[in-house]
Amino acid sequence: MRLSRRAMLSGAASTIATTAFAEAPLTSLRPIARTPAKDAIARLVANKGFSGDFGVVVADLQTGEVLEDLDSSKPQPPASVTKAFTALYAVEALGAGHVFETRIFAEGRIENGILDGNLILAGGGDPNLVTDQIAELARRLKETGLREVRGDFLVWDNALVNQDEIDETQFDHLGYNPTITGLNLNFNRVHFEWKREGTNYVTTMDARSANYRPEVTMAQIRVVDRTLPVFTYRDLGNTDQWTVAGSALNNAGSRWLPVRHPALYAGEVFAIFARSHGIVLKVPKETPVAPSGTPLASFESASLRDVMRGMLRFSTNLTAEAAGMAATAARAGVPRGLRTSALGMSRWANARAGGILPSFVDHSGLGDQSRVSPSDIVQLLRAPDVMQVLRPIMRDIDLVGEDRQVINDPAVSVKAKTGTLNFVSSLSGYLRTKNGRDLAFAFFASDLDAREAGKRSGAESPPGARGWNRRARQLQQDILRHLAFRLT
Structure with a gap:
């Protein structure tokens, strides 16, 4: 921890x-x-x-x-x-003219739209990938005819060596000091929004970009009764757990917080859009093994x-x-x-x-x-x-x-x-x-x-x-x- x-x-x-x-x-x-x-x-x-x-x-x-x-x-x-x-x-x-490519691979046999194996979301180091583009990647996967995945949903981010923070001397809650991996999303930030309702706060953590704002569960936050510190962070393995001091919040507002498990973040968001197309995926798991299956869909950066x-x-x-x-x-x-x-x-x-x-x-x-x-x-x-x-x-x-x-x-x-x-x-x-x-x-x-x-x-x-x-x-x-x- x-x-x-x-x-x-x-x-x-x-x-x-x-x-x-x-x-x-x-x-x-x-x-x-x-x-x-x-x-x-x-x-x-x-x-x-x-x-x-x-x-x-x-x-x-x-x-x-x-x-x-x-x-x-x-x-x-x-x-x-x-x-x-x-x-x-x-x-x-x-x-x-170099482009960064984010790809979807099938590891196993596909028959009648059913993959009897694992689906892999593989990052190519794209630093500017955003939720709207993940949505487009899910749509392209749907166009291949895939409708069911019987194996695991894996995410691979080792195109680049993972770096927990750029500068370890700076505060953990700064959105401009993110984790770096080969699979990044929304500059590896999650959007934290709050609104007071009576004596309590309603909070959301979402992966918003221009057209979409899906809520995520891999980043969570609790408002606690204290003055300082304003933020604390714990790594719960597959979840980023934040707390924020209630005394620092006004009636409503928002800010970006860094994501420390970007591949799982991207995987969760991709699974949300895949589900909207009828493709139900399991909870994403990280894999250290570079994908070697059949490429199904891709998205290229500028x-x-x-x-x-x-x-x-x-x-x-x-x-x-x-x-x-x-x-x-x-x-x-x-x-x-x-x-x-x-x-x-x-x-x-x-x-x-x-x-x-x-x-x-x-x-x-x-x-x-x-x-x-x-x-x-x-x-x-x-x-x-x-x-x-x-x-x-x-x-x-x-x-x-x-x-x-x-x-x-x-x-x-x-x-x-x-x-x-x-x-x-x-x-x-x-x-x-x-x-x-x-x-x-x-x-x-x-x-x-x-x-x-x-x-x-x-x-x-x-x-x-x-x-x-x-x-x-x-x-x-x-x-x-x-x-x-x-x-x-």
């Missing part, structure tokens, strides 16, 4: 066309002379108004000239900027390029981890665990960008033990053929004026990836300036002492974190405006 220390401590409850130009020689960004103090960006950073470190590096993509450099060689947690590395790593290993575009836009941690681990499995020939896979991505980045020294502990940036310097990431952004892959799939970042209103100027664009943890804020990508210059940039901020103190407080959002992160983002915007409109 698993009772997490973190759960008991929890107290309170992420295509622009590029102008063709000759690539500049890829030279190292280290060492670089510090920007003179009179420079406008240096003055902005000197008056940043928040604690900790702030590193800046900006390079001209055509000439290779380093235009700005302030403490750019100091490694800091990259947070979700890591996902830019992951997107390139996955696309280069798997191919932009292309990897589109999956990575969505990941960079919405910053989904599960997508990053599954894609990164799939890339490592393709390179190594066998699945690897998360930490080993992240080490493989670090080594790839070092070779890909000419000697940079990133140290990743995951593919999403959720773990704050990863370290990358601003100069490292700009070195990667400048490497041959990287911009052509990353820039079209990176998110458009609005430029905001001093009045906090969005600046609309068609001559200027920012395509980048943000990263945010408590007391960590990062931004890196590509900027096209008003006068048409193409730049690669990275801005990293962190106060690791404050972050550690925040962890010790047991608060999901520790005192001072929101204000610190807001001021860091404001400084990033100030620098972007200067580069976009005042750089000559």
Whole structure:
């Protein structure tokens, strides 16, 4: 029985066309002379108004000239900027057109629509599989003529090495810190909803997506009379058992909780839709044996390029981890665990960008033990053929004026990836300036002492974190405006 220390401590409850130009020689960004103090960006950073470190590096993509450099060689947690590395790593290993396939296999003989054997739901590592697609997979199974299964219903999730959580130092109830397996559903989250009726609460746990919201039994929750902790979690083998403090709930509301048995979760949801088509399945059981029977039906994901575009836009941690681990499995020939896979991505980045020294502990940036310097990431952004892959799939970042209103100027664009943890804020990508210059940039901020103190407080959002992160983002915007409109 698993009772997490973190759960008991929890107290309170992420295509622009590029102008063709000759690539500049890829030279190292280290060492670089510090920007003179009179420079406008240096003055902005000197008056940043928040604690900790702030590193800046900006390079001209055509000439290779380093235009700005302030403490750019100091490694800091990259947070979700890591996902830019992951997107390139996955696309280069798997191919932009790669798809993840979720399949149904029959293990045994089928006669007159009756399977005298086991039915297997097999995951192919799809990180973006949702309930609506499970429903479609069940419909495709029905179209094969199958109407009865006499054996067991098995689920297989070993296309990727299972990882209980991305970052074990974070609270168990955080939906963005999910389990990773080869069979994932709804980003491995279950929707918890509550409503007060008299002195009691009515609760539901469902696997909702756009069109369906089937209730599930493998994730359960009880409202208990206490103040703290807000959530506790126990692993009951095949069931996730949560409790929530009644004092933390208002009259009605909802939130997502992580699922720690994703294959059983997907299996239960599939069985619900199969039953709606007249195919009654037994309670799903996990199997470690890769399916070798007859394939009956399948569902393919969008292309990897589109999956990575969505990941960079919405910053989904599960997508990053599954894609990164799939890339490592393709390179190594066998699945690897998360930490080993992240080490493989670090080594790839070092070779890909000419000697940079990133140290990743995951593919999403959720773990704050990863370290990358601003100069490292700009070195990667400048490497041959990287911009052509990353820039079209990176998110458009609005430029905001001093009045906090969005600046609309068609001559200027920012395509980048943000990263945010408590007391960590990062931004890196590509900027096209008003006068048409193409730049690669990275801005990293962190106060690791404050972050550690925040962890010790047991608060999901520790005192001072929101204000610190807001001021860091404001400084990033100030620098972007200067580069976009005042750089000559």
